[in-house]
Amino acid sequence: MVTLLKLTENDKRLIIVLLLLVILVFVIAGYIGILVKKIMDKQGKKMDDLIHDVVVAGVITDRKHLIRFGIKKNHRQLFKDAWLPFSIMAFASFIIILYCIIYQNWNPSFLSDYESTGFNTLFFVFDWKNAPRSTFFGKEIISGWPTLLSKPHFSWKAWGAYLFFPGMIGGALWFLICIQAYIARTIRLFKKSKEVFSKSLENYNVNEVSNTPQNPIQ
Amino acid sequence: MAEFFKTLLKGVIYVVLLPFILLVWVLSAIYCVFIFLYSAIKNMIIFFAGGNPMGDLPEDVKAKKILTxxxxxxxxxxxxxAAAPTPAVSVEGSPAPxxxxxxxxxxxxxxxxxxxxxxxxxxxxxxxxxxxxxx
Known part of the structure; x- marks a missing residue:
């Protein structure tokens, strides 16, 4: 018998560990997906609220009209949801422009300055470029902690960055949630527009109906 | 165990579809930005013209009217x-209700x-x- 590959005990352990890691990643991805789907289902319920009255009152009686109406309502809802995160981002942009005007510094590199004017004055900053490296399977990878360039500290000169970054990141994340809600409502609209006006002949038999004795009208 | 494998399978599907999901999300984000800006301008015009930008649509007005x-x-x-008073004790000859x-x-x-x-x-x-x- 020809053995193509000989695995040592260590190799087998490594393969098992890698396999378990891959399974773990997929399971975590699965749970994240399930969570996102549940959140989107909840967000999509808002569409029911938006189109309920017109359907129940019989104002809209066909699918195309319902979709057109739903899209209009969805755009309005998006505006209602997104004006606040947009305002936050606009305010953050205004702050940074004001900062640039005050300090007459239009070079955006001041935002990444870890010594006095950047947002990363609040974090540990490492010298990753000059980190110790070793060769591993022909590739150079980092093999140790790099030197620390800066410790977290508060700098008054960085007030612009302190207001700009949280505002932009917070606003952008909030806006992403609004987009997710928008997508969820759109999906719900198309799903419901099919269901609401669908006619079903399930369990309907014309012979059974004609043979059923009708109750005389009292 | 079956539930675990279901979750695992879903995870595989989500990972495979992730680029497409992200693509849809990014395209939606761009579309939503345009929609937001368009709505903002439109609402501003309606507002300064003396209207209510967030007022009811014609369909809403009709629906409200019908429901009211x-x-x-x-x-x-x-x-x-009032039913005919029936005697508590049946009297012979009296008409039955x-x-x-x-x-x-x-x-x-x-x-x-x-x-x-x-x-x-x-x-x-x-x-x-x-x-x-x-x-």
Whole structure:
């Protein structure tokens, strides 16, 4: 018998560990997906609220009209949801422009300055470029902690960055949630527009109906 | 165990579809930004023209009208008519209560009539102070 590959005990352990890691990643991805789907289902319920009255009152009686109406309502809802995160981002942009005007510094590199004017004055900053490296399977990878360039500290000169970054990141994340809600409502609209006006002949038999004795009208 | 494998399979599907999901998300984000800016400009114009940018759409107005009308439409009220008094003890020769006399009747009232009746009942009589048994 020809053995193509000989695995040592260590190799087998490594393969098992890698396999378990891959399974773990997929399971975590699965749970994240399930969570996102549940959140989107909840967000999509808002569409029911938006189109309920017109359907129940019989104002809209066909699918195309319902979709057109739903899209209009969805755009309005998006505006209602997104004006606040947009305002936050606009305010953050205004702050940074004001900062640039005050300090007459239009070079955006001041935002990444870890010594006095950047947002990363609040974090540990490492010298990753000059980190110790070793060769591993022909590739150079980092093999140790790099030197620390800066410790977290508060700098008054960085007030612009302190207001700009949280505002932009917070606003952008909030806006992403609004987009997710928008997508969820759109999906719900198309799903419901099919269901609401669908006619079903399930369990309907014309012979059974004609043979059923009708109750005389009292 | 089956649940675990289901989750694992879903995870694999989500990982495979992740680039497409992200693509849809990014395209939606761009579309939403345009929609937001368009809505903002449109709403501003409507607002400065003296209108209500977040007011009801024509379909909403119609639906509200129909639903309100349905609420105040005359409801059939169940008012049992006074059945012929039947003696507690059966007396020979007295007529037995007919099915007709025992059957409750439905009287259709308009909303105004219902309101007037309720007012009279609240006041305990009519305008002249005479109490009248309506039914």
């Amino acid at each position: 009308e349905r609420l105040i439409q005359p409801q059939p009220s169940f008012i049992p008519t 007919t099915a007709e006399s025992l059957r409750p009747t439905f009287v259709t009232e308009t909303s105004d009539e219902v309101l007037n009746r309720q007012e009279e009942q609240d006041q305990g009589g009519d305008d002249d102070g005479n109490f009248t048994q309506t039914y």
